[in-house]
Structures are given as structure tokens and as C-alpha cells.
Amino acid sequence: MLNHLEQANAKRHQAAIALTSMITTIRQAELLDTHTSGKLGLEHHLDTLNTLHGALSQGTFRLLILGDMKRGKSTFLNALLGEQLLPSDVNPCTAVLTIVRYGSEKTVTIHFKSGRPPMVIDFATFKRDYTIDPTESKILEDKQEQAFPDVSHAVVEYPLPLLHQGLEFIDTPGLNDTETRNKVVLDYLDNCHAVLFLLSATQPFTLDEKRYLNNSLKGRGLTIFFLINEWDRLKANLMDPDDADELAMAEERVRQLFLAQLEPYCFADGAVGGMAGEVAGEAASEVLNGADLYDRRVFEISALQALRARVKAEQVALEQVDLSGTGFPPFLTALQDFLGGDRLFAELQRVGAIAHQIRGQVNAAIERRIPLLGQPTEEVEKRIESVQTEFQVLTDIRDKYRSLIRQMCGQKANEIADSFKTYILKLEDTFEADFVASQPNLDFLSFLDQKNRAAFQREFQRAFERYINDRLAAWEFMAKQDLSKAFTELQESSQEYKNAYEAAVQAMQEKLIGHRIYLNDRERPQAGAVWADAIPGLFDAIPDGLNSSVGRFNYFWQQVLQGVLVSVCISIALAMLGVIFSSLILNVLGVLMVGGGVLAVQAEVVRQRFLKTTKQQFAKHLPKIAEEQWRPVYQGVEQCFDVYEERVIGNITQDIDARTIELDNLLAQKDSQSLDNNQEQQRLTQLKKDIGEAVENLKGLLNR
């Protein structure tokens, strides 16, 4: 494990060095000095480079551990760490999201949601005060309350080699099915390198797990490793644990069950498959389907056995402990192959592409500058004056593109909000099937018992919320695709604007120095050579997050629309629950007064009545809900476009400003007289060379 990660981090480190060199070079070049010809307008690239540098030098691979209650998440993490660091037991339960990372000292820090400063505590206090027991957890869940409402998360720092290599783990409380789209966890989802999803061999793929995958993980471009834990219990559960044939059969049964259930999730988001398609060039040759990926994504493990082996071996490093039979070795190999392979490659490729773009702009600025150095001030003034029309053209293009975004925004917000309305109105048609599917275990009879009624009402409330949540998540999935299509269309129409912009920049270039600019001199005569001052990226503002090679639109979605949907969900539940329940009491009790009879018949009558009444009430309110929630959805979509507009228009404005600065500064410096043209030409040529070298170094890292 360590070797592989060490190599990966060494590459990241080298990439960070190349970026540092670019940063220092640009910073120095832009320091105004009376002997130079003035700033080149490159400073705005420093922010981008610094952000990339920060991420690379941090050098972490963040792994998010998810799974239902008591699937062995904490045990699994302890097994990797090699000791019982995190509370993991039948009792108590993990109650706060816990980040485990390297630190030179063993510490636990609790971070709060309110302004309260973080608090350092010891491990014993952490185990005692920040876990809860299962009964308490159940009660809180019923009441939909959080165990520690004020706590945002805990950070455990620990001087372990595995963590020192840059692995960072996030242990989460068991999934709470009424809070499937838990905000805290979702925030981490888009910033992790992979998800480790724990399942149990003895409870193959429950409805809640399926719901979580569908509602929260699907379509986000995540790489999910499924760990079927407690594999050892298949043996322990046999009539005769020593019967090898029986064990093989039992194992095969469970394996087939998971294979059928999990295959779609290995295919849909597998970042390896997805990324290969998006990352240009060599990597695209590898196209994987669900079955191929299954072997690389699903593992049968026993966390408890692995933990025992590690604790027994005391302080011995992970790779030196014999973990055969625990399922850890193949999983660890697959994990490091992924992190040090595809994941690293995608990260470096993105850095390389951005650096390449910046290099193009640096070169163009220098190529414009050198020919102007030798010209008399009046001539330079005249040429700058002559390109003012082009500057106006650039500004006009920007403004027209802004109008296009606005127009598209109005249209799409309407379409998506309308589709929401239609969807809500249609819920009536499938209500019975969907509602029953999401709550197979609702005990309708407890409703009849006066003593149990309050508890039943809570159960029912949760069931209803779950149903609404599932339905909205299904809509969200479709709407996300609509929105993604809208942005793709926008990008397609931007091509025209981009071409006009490039033409204006080129015209400017010709007026200033008499020719176009190519990436390097050798390319000039060739047809179709890369024109260095092209403006890639300028009209494309979809940010490229960690997992966004597949789900690029998640950014907008997560920032804006998801929040809207969560509140829509709550509004619907609030609006409906009171009405439904009071009419249920009348209806259901009314029928039973008349009927009576055997329990089984009664139960069925109650169930039927329940569904019918709920559906009636629900249907009655649907038009109002659809009407009321239309606007929030509309505004949510509108906000996505606002963010997009701000970024694209910001980028274009920045580009125009940089071009203005570049020329203004030259003029100002020319007036200062103390400029030595030869020396300046040398300095600029050297600058070009330095940036070029750094970029080549970065590209070199991409050779696998």
C-alpha cells in the first residue's frame, strides 16, 4: 500500500514543484521595475496556480466510509489503522462524522457548528462523550433529532505511517434513512477521492441501502468500492461450520445476490470507466462495463478478523501483517491501483491542461511585447489607439453572451419548474405502489391500539417522508439531466461567440505586431498549427471538481438545487402530515366501528383504508403543492445560471482587462526612458523558456 502511495505522492510533489516554479516566475515577471517594459497582465493566473498547488502539496487521498448502522465501518477503519482507535462495538454507535488524518501528536478535536471555538479532548473522553448507545440512537432517530446538534465533526490526528502517506479517512455515523440526503455527508461526497460503502454479508442489500445509493450516490461521478463485510459470519452461521461444501454454497448464494444488486452501481458511476471517456487521449482506450468493474469494485471482507490480526501483531505495519482470509489484500491492491493510477492520472492531467493554457497566454503576451519594444513611443501609442475598436468588439461579445445566458436561464427555469409541477401532479397515479414499496414494514395494526397510536403516528410520518424523499430524488435525477443538457446546449451555442472573440483578438494582434502568434516558432508554417493565444476555457465556467470528470453539473446542483429540494421535501411533508393523520383517524376508526371481526381481516381492512385515505388526501393537496413549490424550483434553476453567468462573464472581463493592462503598462514604461531593449528582450525570452520548461515537466509526469 505504502509504496504505491509513496510513488503517487512523489509525482504530486514533483507537479507541485513545477507549479511553484511557474508561480515564482510569473510573480517575478510581474514585479514592476523601471528597467522592464511593464507588467504583462499575467497576475490573474496566480490564483489558479496557487489553488492547484495547494491541492497537490496537501497530497491527501480522502476516502469516505459510508454504510448503514452497524455494518462495521469503524471496525474496518480501525483494522486499517491497526488499533482500536475509534469506538466500534455492538454498543456504542458512532454519532459524529470523524475525520482521521495524520498529525504528529495523537489528538481529537471537536468542531462546532456555532461560532464556538474547536475543543481538544482526549481519546477516552471522545469514546465516552461523543458516542451514543443503540437504544438512544433509535429514540433520537424516531424523533428525528441529532445526538449532538451543535457538533459539526471531529478530527482525529494520529502519527501513523498509513496516514502520513496522505490517506485521510472519514468515518460516518450509520446512514439514517429519514435523513438520506444528510447535508454534512453530501458536502464531503463531492470532495472525496473514493467512497467505501460497507455492506453486510448476513443482510444482503437492504431497501435502505438501495435507497441511499439511488437517492444520494447515483449520478455523482463517484468511485464506489463496495465492501461486503462480516464475510466470516457466513461460516459461523452454518449448521456445520466445518462443512466446506455447504460453506461454498452459502458463499456463492450471497455472492450472486450482491452481483445482481450491485452491478448497476459499478457501471453507472465507475469513475474509471467514466473518466476514461472524458480524459482525452490514451486513457480513453479502456472502456469498462459493470461486470468487468465488479471485480475491481466489490470485495468480500472481514473487518473484525483483520482488526484482530493487526492488534495481535502489535505496531507492525499494514503490509507486513498476514491478512490472508480477511479479504483485505485484494481490496487494498485495487484501492491503491485506483488512487495511484486512474485517480492520480486524472488529477495530473487536469493540472497539465491548465498549465498548458496559461503557458499559451504567457507566450502570446511576450510575442506581442517583443516586436513593440523597438518601436518609438508614438508608434506604439498609435497602434494601441487603433485596436480600441477590437476592445469594443470584445466587450460587445461578452455582453451578448451574457444576454444569451439570461435568455436560456428564463427558458430552462420555466421548463424545469413546469416539469416539476407535472411530476407532482402525477404522483397520485402511482401513489399506492410507490408508497407500499418504500414502507413494507409499517405495522398498521398498532394504529388501533390507543397506547401505540402516538408511536405509530411517528412511524407513519417517517414512512411518508421517506416516500416523498424517494419520489423527489427520482425527479432530481431526471432534472439534473435536463439541466446538464441545458448547459451543454449553452456551451454549444457559445462556440459562435468564442469564434468571434478569437477573430477580434487575432485582428488586434495583427494591428499590433503584424502577424498571428503560434505556440512555438516551428509551428508557424504548418497548416492548422496551434494558435497560442486561443481562448480555451474562457466561455466554459463549469468547475472541474474532484469527482466532476463525470458529473460536472453536480457542482451547481449541490450548491443550489439540492438545498431547494430538501426544503421542498420538508414543506410537502409538513403540509400533508396533519391533514392526512386527522382524516385517517376518522376514516379508519369509522370503518372498524362498523366492521370488527378477526385480526387478519381487520389488519387488511386497516391497510386498505389507510392507503385509500392517504391517497385521497394527498391527491386533494397535490395541485396546491405543485403550485406553491413551482417558484422555489424556478428560482433554484435561476440560481444555477446566475453562478454560471458570474463565472463566465467574470472570466471574459478578466481577459479583456489583462489585455488592456498589458498595453497600458508597456506605454507607461516606454515613457520612463530607462528601458534597455536588448536586456528586456532577453528577459522575456527567458521567461518564456522557464514557463515552457515547467509545463513540459508537468506533462512528463503523465507518462505512466
Ligand SMILES: Nc1nc2c(ncn2[C@@H]2O[C@H](COP(=O)(O)OP(=O)(O)OP(=O)(O)O)[C@@H](O)[C@H]2O)c(=O)[nH]1
Ligand atoms: N463477525 C464480524 N463482526 C464484525 C465485523 N466487523 C464488525 N463487526 C462487529 O459489528 C459490530 C459493529 O461494528 P462497528 O464497527 O461499530 O459498526 P459501525 O458501522 O461503525 O456502527 P455505527 O457507527 O454505529 O453505524 C461490532 O460488534 C463489531 O465487532 C466482521 O467482519 N465480522
Ligand SMILES: [Mg+2]
Ligand atoms: Mg461506527
